[in-house]
Amino acid sequence: MGRTYAHPEPDDIHLPRVLFALSDPMRLGMVRLLAGREAVNSLDLGPGIPKSTVAHHTRILREAGVTRTRPDGRACWISLRRDVLDARFPGLLDAILAVEAEA
């Protein structure tokens, strides 16, 4: 039996939790990377970062409703729930992605 990952329904995605998920520089970086892609292998989301750390951050993003995690054999594909976020919080993701990443 494959792994399954829980994702909140759109109505259960709440602004404070989304903002918290985005308030970490590493998670912000992941969201920036995801913004231009269909889906990213979780191994490519945090190159050089321990897998457990990447898993911790992708879990917080997924549970907040920011990303979707799709297991595929031993891999996980992560994608941004852009449509859902844009419908629920118009302009929020655009405003955040427009800010240049800082070193």
Place this chain on the structure above:
Amino acid sequence: MGRTYAHPEPDDIHLPRVLFALSDPMRLGMVRLLAGREAVNSLDLGPGIPKSTVAHHTRILREAGVTRTRPDGRACWISLRRDVLDARFPGLLDAILAVEAEA
């Protein structure tokens, strides 16, 4: 000698910290209340909430660069640093304030 409060310069206001400051329902409520006003007496920011709790939250907002605290005798006037935030993160505050407050 009066109390003084430190406020970050615009260049020292960083997105992750601003998002963290806004990721708490009480602080989000304070920001919504401040959005329509010039300044609000800190006592009116959290009616029925212990002063120490209000002070904790206004400190986090101030240190993140979201609000300005101006002491006035025994009172404190809190205001939103709207111009600074809008210049640094265009559209962010608008997007957040457009989201209806949830119960």
